Amino acid sequence: MNTQRIGAIFEKDLKDFMKNMMLLTMPIIPIILSLIYSRLGGDEGLPVPMLYLIVGVAFSSVTASSMMTMMAEENEKKTLRGLMMSPASFMDIIIGKSLVVGLMTLIALTLSLLFIGIEPFLKIQVIIGLVLLFLFFLFLGIGIGLFTKSVAATSAYLMPVMFLFGFTPMMGFLGLEEDSIVIKIADLFPLMQLINMHETESWMSMGVVAIWTLAAAIFTYICFKKERTDD
Amino acid sequence: MEHAIKVTGLRKVFGNHTAIEDISFDVKPGEIFGLLGPSGSGKTTTIKILTGELGQSAGEVSVLDTNAGSFGTADFKSRIGILSDNSSLYERLTVYDNLKLFCKLYDAPLDRIDVMLEEVNLKEARSKVVSKLSKGMKQRVLLAKALIHQPELVFLDEPTSALDPGNAAHIQRGLQKLNEAGTTIFITTHDMEEATELCDRVAFLNNGKIQELGSPDALRYKYSTHAFHVETFNGEWLVIENKTENADKIRDLIASGQVKAIHSDNPTLGQIFLKVTGKELV
Numbered sequence: 284m285n286t287q288r289i290g291a292i293f294e295k296d297l298k299d300f301m302k303n304m305m306l307l308t309m310p311i312i313p314i315i316l317s318l319i320y321s322r323l324g325g326d327e328g329l330p331v332p333m334l335y336l337i338v339g340v341a342f343s344s345v346t347a348s349s350m351m352t353m354m355a356e357e358n359e360k361k362t363l364r365g366l367m368m369s370p371a372s373f374m375d376i377i378i379g380k381s382l383v384v385g386l387m388t389l390i391a392l393t394l395s396l397l398f399i400g401i402e403p404f405l406k407i408q409v410i411i412g413l414v415l416l417f418l419f420f421l422f423l424g425i426g427i428g429l430f431t432k433s434v435a436a437t438s439a440y441l442m443p444v445m446f447l448f449g450f451t452p453m454m455g456f457l458g459l460e461e462d463s464i465v466i467k468i469a470d471l472f473p474l475m476q477l478i479n480m481h482e483t484e485s486w487m488s489m490g491v492v493a494i495w496t497l498a499a500a501i502f503t504y505i506c507f508k509k510e511r512t513d514d
Numbered sequence: 515m516e517h518a519i520k521v522t523g524l525r526k527v528f529g530n531h532t533a534i535e536d537i538s539f540d541v542k543p544g545e546i547f548g549l550l551g552p553s554g555s556g557k558t559t560t561i562k563i564l565t566g567e568l569g570q571s572a573g574e575v576s577v578l579d580t581n582a583g584s585f586g587t588a589d590f591k592s593r594i595g596i597l598s599d600n601s602s603l604y605e606r607l608t609v610y611d612n613l614k615l616f617c618k619l620y621d622a623p624l625d626r627i628d629v630m631l632e633e634v635n636l637k638e639a640r641s642k643v644v645s646k647l648s649k650g651m652k653q654r655v656l657l658a659k660a661l662i663h664q665p666e667l668v669f670l671d672e673p674t675s676a677l678d679p680g681n682a683a684h685i686q687r688g689l690q691k692l693n694e695a696g697t698t699i700f701i702t703t704h705d706m707e708e709a710t711e712l713c714d715r716v717a718f719l720n721n722g723k724i725q726e727l728g729s730p731d732a733l734r735y736k737y738s739t740h741a742f743h744v745e746t747f748n749g750e751w752l753v754i755e756n757k758t759e760n761a762d763k764i765r766d767l768i769a770s771g772q773v774k775a776i777h778s779d780n781p782t783l784g785q786i787f788l789k790v791t792g793k794e795l796v
């Protein structure tokens with residue numbers, strides 16, 4: 284790892300992000316959604332699942348989506364080759380990109396939460412949970428970005444990521460039975476665990492989210508190994 | 515360093531297709547070495563193996579006294595420059611920002627950007643967005659990128675193929691200058707004139723094998739019929755073999771005042787290629 288090279292990748296990707304309309308519109312989604320929600324809330328504020336729905340939208344539509352788009356584009360336009368043939372290591376490249384994605388997520392999430400009320404999130408346990416969830420989506424984005432060869436192909440992968448992991452609280456609005464199998468499984472998903480943690484302050488839920496993050500990291504590693512080995 | 519590049523018994527197989535069967539050659543430090551061959555003969559594959567982008571199936575490869583196992587190190591990568599056949603630039607960024615990225619990745623001083631833009635005749639495009647450039651301009655930015663860190667050895671995969679004759683000639687002069695300053699150049703090209711002009715030695719690659727290797731002059735001499743073509747003022751062409759007993763014949767012709775010109779019969783590299791491989795070099 285080399286900080287100058289990470290800095291160079293960061294600078295390049297930040298400039299590129301600011302000129303890419305497709306990437307630039309993604310952070311607007313959670314912000315607009317939270318603006319709409321803030322009108323619905325009334326005096327006692329929004330229910331916790333609604334707050335976390337915004338978080339899920341921000342992480343899936345900004346973190347995972349921009350990471351996989353950026354990587355897929357480097358693959359598609361063959362620019363990744365130039366980076367790989369330079370002294371920059373793969374780690375330098377990924378970290379440089381992750382910093383850009385992290386910055387954009389932070390801006391989008393902070394703005395969104397400011398509209399719907401940021402106070403419930405200003406607790407150390409909640410922040411740690413959010414960081415873990417960010418890493419979960421980041422790893423998914425990197426893993427998928429590694430094997431998608433074109434920007435167009437990413438949307439096929441982004442949809443399930445969004446609906447399964449970003450919009451999980453929506454399950455509650457489907458009117459399914461409390462004890463239906465779908466709800467039970469959905470309750471184990473990272474976003475639902477964070478909601479549970481928020482309501483009960485259980486560290487157990489944090490552990491479950493950590494396991495999800497670890498699983499996403501392993502998924503990324505497998506994608507990386509697979510990409511390295513085929514010519 | 516005895517060899518800039520040394521390749522022995524190199525073989526590359528893709529699935530059940532053998533792209534390179536068995537090639538051996540070496541490139542001396544300070545040399546311009548040309549790898550010539552028709553489309554699909556394995557030129558790009560050879561460069562990819564020499565730069566560590568692909569692994570070989572068999573054989574030994576050593577570049578700048580480094581074995582293939584260490585081609586991935588930052589130290590090795592910063593000693594070589596690469597212009598690959600389909601490398602590309604960041605289209606939304608300016609020429610300057612593209613070069614700045616690579617300056618920083620290679621730890622080269624930023625003032626190299628303007629030096630290189632001058633070299634490739636693109637000073638006026640400095641702050642242009644890459645997507646607005648022509649193909650030939652992009653190619654020249656890529657060349658600037660490949661040379662920005664002053665590598666000891668550069669691999670150029672058809673560097674002038676997208677350029678008009680004027681810019682191609684400009685780049686060729688630039689490469690000659692670069693070589694005079696000590697840079698070793700490994701180049702692939704379809705352009706036989708370019709190879710004749712530029713290369714100290716060339717190798718003909720065909721069907722995964724090197725079929726001929728030597729300096730352009732030596733090859734042209736080797737495949738020459740060793741005859742003189744004498745052109746007379748009344749439009750006749752006489753072919754006279756280069757033999758001692760023909761000396762008087764040529765002397766008499768010149769003395770008679772009929773001779774307009776005497777040409778040697780050295781074939782062009784393109785003709786030799788056709789003869790050796792049975793293929794046109796396109």
Ligand SMILES: Nc1ncnc2c1ncn2[C@@H]1O[C@H](COP(=O)(O)OP(=O)(O)OP(=O)(O)O)[C@@H](O)[C@H]1O
Nearest residue numbers: 514528533551552553554555556557558559560599
């Ligand atoms: N990654 C790959 N997988 C499978 N086959 C490949 C791969 N890369 C190259 N080949 C095959 O290897 C052979 C040599 O290809 P290569 O690109 O080295 O040719 P080339 O001499 O550079 O041609 P050109 O002049 O068109 O650039 C071709 O038959 C090609 O189809």
Ligand SMILES: [Mg+2]
Nearest residue numbers: 557558599671
């Ligand atoms: Mg090629």
